Amino acid sequence: MVEEGYPFIERYISALGLMTERRIRGKLTGDLPRMGELSQDAIRPCFGLAVEPSLQLDGLADVLVARPPRLCDKCPHSDAYIAIKEVIAELGAGVRVMGDIGCYSLGYLEPHQAIHSCLCMGSSIGMAIGAAHAGMNPSLCVIGDGTFTHSGMAPLLDAARENSNIKVFILDNSIVAMTGGQPTMATDEEVVDLVAGLGVSRKHIRIVEPTAHKKHQTMATIREELAHTGLSVIVARRACVTYAKEIKEIKAHKLDIAVVAA
Ligand SMILES: Cc1ncc(C[n+]2csc(CCOP(=O)(O)OP(=O)(O)O)c2C)c(N)n1
Ligand code: SF4
Structure with missing residues (x-):
């Protein structure tokens, strides 16, 4: 059960007793994180897939300088x-x-x-x-x-x-x-x-x-x-x-x- 936000549907299904049989996995079972984004890396392990190594390029950090979000120009x-x-x-x-x-x-x-x-x-x-x-x-x-x-x-x-x-x-x-x-x-x-x-x-x-x-x-x-x-x-x-x-x-x-x- 891959559900954005609160595990609402998952909780209702668990109330039907299905979760005790561990047929459904999701946020309540701890298979998915309850906080943060449901990224591919968060979901892949649920399907037995390895997390892909993130892109690492030499010198990338020098080119892509991190900056905080800001108001548009002329806002x-x-x-x-x-x-x-x-x-x-x-x-x-x-x-x-x-x-x-x-x-x-x-x-x-x-x-x-x-x-x-x-x-x-x-x-x-x-x-x-x-x-x-x-x-x-x-x-x-x-x-x-x-x-x-x-x-x-x-x-x-x-x-x-x-x-x-x-x-x-x-x-x-x-x-x-x-x-x-x-x-x-x-x-x-x-x-x-x-x-x-x-x-x-x-x-x-x-x-x-x-x-x-x-x-x-x-x-x-x-x-x-x-x-x-x-x-x-x-x-x-x-x-x-x-x-x-x-x-x-x-x-x-x-x-x-x-x-x-x-
Ligand atoms: C309870 C709730 N509902 C909806 C949102 C999503 N949301 C974030 S900002 C925003 C409205 C922003 O509009 P405004 O106050 O006019 O500011 P602007 O972005 O135009 O500067 C909304 C609805 C929220 N943060 N909380
Ligand atoms: S110009 Fe409009 S969209 Fe851009 S930051 Fe200001 S209010 Fe937001």
């Missing part, structure tokens, strides 16, 4: 992180930014090293609320438009109800980029309306355009909201460059639906 998240980091640097050491899951999680790595946590979808806002309760000031977090509409709205409602002293950056790139460019549930003004609908004061919902050209404007907006004691949402709005074509198509399709509905 809007890069410009958002540059502005956020420059403002944070003005505040001195020790400022932490709660991160979330999406392309922008790569902001944890070099060259940005701009976020300091990454737990699960939607966790950044709740973590920032908790940190603010524990006395962290400023308490900052970043979340993508896809993740915000997936599981970030409930904690933002919480933050709005108690006017938590946190600064939430919604990185609205108009797409769910990390998982392959699926349509996002809300972008542009829809995000703003959602945020306002959850109870965040429109005065403290700010829109910035993360580009190198507008960096100083973005930084000024961040500084203004840092001076406010209470909840602020700063929407960094700029479309993902890699999925530009798909975003155009999705927006045109949405417009068609709106026209038909009207």
